[in-house]
Amino acid sequence: MNNLLKTLIAILAIINFSWIAKADYPEKPITMVIPFGPGGSHDLNARVFTSIIPQYLGNAIIVKLVPGASGQTGTAMVAQAKPDGYTLLFTHNYVDQLQHHVKKLPYKPLSDFVTVGRLNYAAACMIVLSKSKYQSVQDVFDAAKSSNGKLKLGHSGMWGATMVPMAQLMSWGKVNANLTPFKGGGPMVKGLLAGDVEAVLHFPSVIKGQGSKVRTLACGAKEKSLGTPPTFEELGFTGQIGYMDRILMAPAKTPPERIKILQDALSKLKDDKTFKKFMKRLGENMKFMSGPDYEKIRAEKSNNYKSLVKQMTKG
């Protein structure tokens, strides 16, 4: 009997039931849902920052990948979770600010979530295999035209971070193409390498890892690490395209003092030497933005997407 009791107590201690522990927030590891597949750029960025943040937060952040339904499965999971600060969402602007213009969602992004902070942003680049005959974005457009819209292009999920800019590009070039979805950024790269699709948009951190296997045709911003390919703007596209903000969100009903603790911890990252070193290895920028600052531009961005969606669903 004694043995049994001891075992039970030990097990309970390990499982760490929330009603037993009573320390300050966060007294147990925080779960951070990433609504995308493994190996994508969100995954990589999260692995790095969650490994450094415990020293500022006092507890670990556990990454949980919940891909599916263009990021909506994971987002819905966080929307459903208890708003106690132990379930967070690491997402991007398209899921957060665009998708609710497309269809009815089981949550209201703008009012159900509040920004903890923007970690950084990434600007998408168009890549093809190095052995591909396409040397420029124009070549891809021409191929789409001559194939009568059958040119196979990939994206990483309906209304997601690479699908929206790809559709924008197609409408700018006045061409149609076969857009095939992949379960996140990792599988999409495999689709490109295997020749299932001929061109995709992806972010510098992932493109760097593919080395000489792929060629970058153009990017949303100046990317020195990729040999400074032209930007879409330089090619004649008006306005920003393909900027993805990696944002950390909490359910809106999370106690404000807990959000403050998270915001403080996140903002300390940008001066952390180890963080800087790791982000450099990833090839990511550190354009951090605080939660309140991001909230200011969030609604406006969402409004801009509204007209974009209208325009895209019409055509």
Add this chain to the structure above:
Amino acid sequence: MLESFFNSFPLLLGSGNFLTIISVIALGLLIGLFVGALPGLTTLMAMAIVLPISFFMDPLVGIPFLIGVYKGGIFGGSIPAILVSLPGTGASVATTFDGPPLTKMGKGRKALETALFSSVIADFSSDIVTILLIGPIALVALLIGPPELAAILFLSILIISSTSSGSVGKNMIMLAAGLFIAMIGQDPIAALSRFTFDVFELRAGVPLLPMLIGLFAVPEILINIETKAKEFVKTKLNLKKEEKLTWEEFLKLRKTILRSTVIGTTIGMIPGVGQVVAAFVGYAAAKNSSKTPEKFGKGELEGIAAPEAANNAVNGPTLVPLLTLGIPGDNITAILLGAFIAHGLRPGPELMSEQGSIVFAILLCMLIANILFLILGYFTMPLFSKVVTIKKSYLIPLTIIFAFAGSFVFRHNPADLYFLLFFGIFGYILKKLQFDVTPLVMAFILAPSLEYAFGQTLSLGDDNVLMYLLSERPIAALIIVSTPVITWKLFQRSKKLRDVATSLTSSQVKSS
């Protein structure tokens, strides 16, 4: 490549590294073993928690550490599956078929040892195959696109359904039920809500873990309570005093282990299929080629060896897409990817050509981890048995606690307890009606991937899918053509087996 292979040895052996590596692997194995053995705490969680620690170690210390947690965790998950029919992951579901019956017969220790030996042998062999064939395996990974994956997943579901123990009709009903349950929630491609009946809890779909525990552990508990099996309450479960696996018994298993290793390694080369399918196919194959298939599910050591060897043989080849292409195949390899990147090693084509010796050193660490695990597992088993040395009458309430706690800690969502209860009662009714829930679980686990790959195939095929398959996807076309033939053969064979089994039981009834 050969040069980088030989250069990997000094990396491992040089300047006192070796001792550090061995001790961190051993530490990782123990952490993994312990966490994996607790239902609801997954290997994935354990790895995520220790990941930051590994960032600040030397790459050749940190990554082997994670590999240790990984390998320990996978075996740890089999312990509750064998002892109390609590599968922590889809991969250990097949182990619950023969594990608990063996435990009831007082052969729990033999079952655990069988699981340990089969896991380690299969894992070790598949790692060697991986080291030897890393290039070709990477090529195979690229040959499998959405159409091939859809065809393979469809065939897998059919194979497993046709070899399950229920009748063909019942199995098909279970298969359809599994597919239906998987559809509840949002569809994977266009994200439209399906069959949610405006119930908010259903919008994110049905969670796997409460469902598994509900379907496998709860009926087991209910039946134990119901039968009040006298001998069950009286005796003590004491692994320490139980017989060990004998050499003769082990020798009888070698064919099964070998077969499952081949199956697991092959399945591991196909990205997106994974351990769950391997375990079930390994089990089905062992049952199919056994001379006494009717013993399966009633406490057959082969029924432990087959799924355990198969799901561990997946481990080696799954690492290949990560190491050679920079694309992780599942959440666990995604964590390893994080560890690599934080160490400034970016898996992908460049890493293989520039720092191949590090890649090989890591693969060698997997071999070392296996050997260490064999030793550690063997000697910690008495320790584990001490923990489980309890009166069997305590075992039932304890299992209930574990079942509920396991479902809850998974994502701290009270709705999961309702799911657990629902599937528990559902599973109990199914068991009473002699339905085998295997096809349901399989279909549920594989349906989302199947549906996604199917949708992708339709998209890639544009307006003429048939032409696309025939002209550009010969492998997929071949699998599709052979599907009816393979399924028909398996159906016939399993029908024959069932006939033998029924005639056996009826003759037993007559003689008694």
